[in-house]
Amino acid sequence: MPKGLRNPRLKPFGTTVFAEMSALAVKTKSVNLGQGFPDTDGPPEVARAAADAVLNGPNQYPPLPGQPDLRLAVAEHAQRFYNMAFDPDTEVLITAGATEAIAAAVFGLCDHGDEVITFEPTYDSYGANIAMAGATKRVVLLDAPNYDLDIEDLKSKVNARTQAIILNTPHNPTGKVFSADELTQIADVAIQHDLVVISDEVYEHMVFDSQHIPIASLPGMRDRTITIGSAGKSFSFTGWKVGWLTAPKPLRDAVMVAKQFLTFVNAAPFQPAVAVGLRLGDDYYNSLRDDLKAKRDFLGAGLAECGFDVLPTEGTYFLTADITNLAASANMPSTSIEFCMALPERAGVVAVPSEVFYETRAAGRSLVRFAFCKKDEVLQEAVSRVGALHR
Ligand code: PMP
Ligand code: GLN
DSSP states (O other), rough: OTTTTOOGGGGGOOHHHHHHHHHHHHHHEEEEEESSSOSSSOHHHHHHHHHHHHHHHHOOOOOOOOOOOHHHHHHHHHHHOOOOOOOOTHHHHHHHHHHHHHHHHHHHHOOOTTTEEEEEOOOOOHHHHHHHHOOOEEEEEEOOOTOOOHHHHHHHHTTEEEEEEEESSSSSTTTTOHHHHHHHHHHHHHHHHHHHEEEOOTTTTSSSSSSOOOGGGGGTTTGGGGEEEEHHHHOOOOOGEEEEEEEEHHHHHHHHHHHHHTSSSTTTTHHHHHHHHHHHHHHHHHHHHHHHHHHHHHHHHHHHHHHHHEEOOSSEEEEEEEOHHHHTTOOOSSHHHHHHHHHHHHHHHEOOGGGGGSSGGGTTTTTEEEESSSSSHHHHHHHHHHGGGGG
């Protein structure tokens, strides 16, 4: 093997857990509640707009910041849902999924030696992007089962090298929705220390018991926040990889410089389709939320019946369960990676070990994440399979 096989800075991120768990589901013919993707495609009118565009164009490189009408639709969406005004020409950027928006934001803002604060459990790409930038991740632990913000911990992680805070609300993998009070406390720290907040809000339309609050909408935050959205999540077309961000011009431009050397542009025929999605009526957004809420309740109750200790989930399409009691009674491994590796064989179900979202792994060792963005009969099948663990 060539000796330059791997960038040592990426070593801690050596596992591609979502892809591996999906491959395991295919191999073992398991019900896949691991990687977060819906098993039903999004609205037909959105798909039809993409099909028309593939046949009739646009199919060539879009403008670097994205097609003007999609940028306008992103700005209209922010106005409609959050009463926030963004200039579609200078304050919106279309990206290759939220994944690229996050990466370009980190690369556009962070230099070697800078520090970036994330909340742990941390969605996997944040740490990898921070490492790729040569920056250092500092984590603030959100403790199960309530995952309340420890503001003193956040304050203690800020120093002169801190460049940004990456926030994710609603939060993957916990399903936590940061409260107005918590967001205000984070905003105060950002303002006091002149930090940028990179706010990953891809699950903005999946908040079940409260309201989604963009941190950019808080006083003093608009000028220092990059807010990220995803068509994969909001319109159930995860394979299209269309995302967007809104930010004040200087921040949007800094991210765009990095973005041009990642993908330059992407998804020309999907961009007009995503504009159709963003302009769908309230019925669409309400039923996306209500359907997922019913699935959350169904899977949560089913897993609890099987012996899992199911933690509360206020948003996203994930729920977390503590495996300790079930593992003991069903003779399963009690640590999440081993548990999730055994589950396909023992029960024909795939889930994601929450341990992988933690640097301090012990904190997530008894927790497993299940995706509930699946057909009712698939969730039913998963519950009955897991129920058989005791037999
Ligand atoms: N952020 C979070 C928190 C996610 O869960 C995901 C994907 N599941 C992404 C970003 C990436 O979104 P996209 O597929 O649009 O790149
Ligand atoms: N974000 C999705 C999840 O959390 C997966 C995306 C991916 O596979 N990278 O499951």
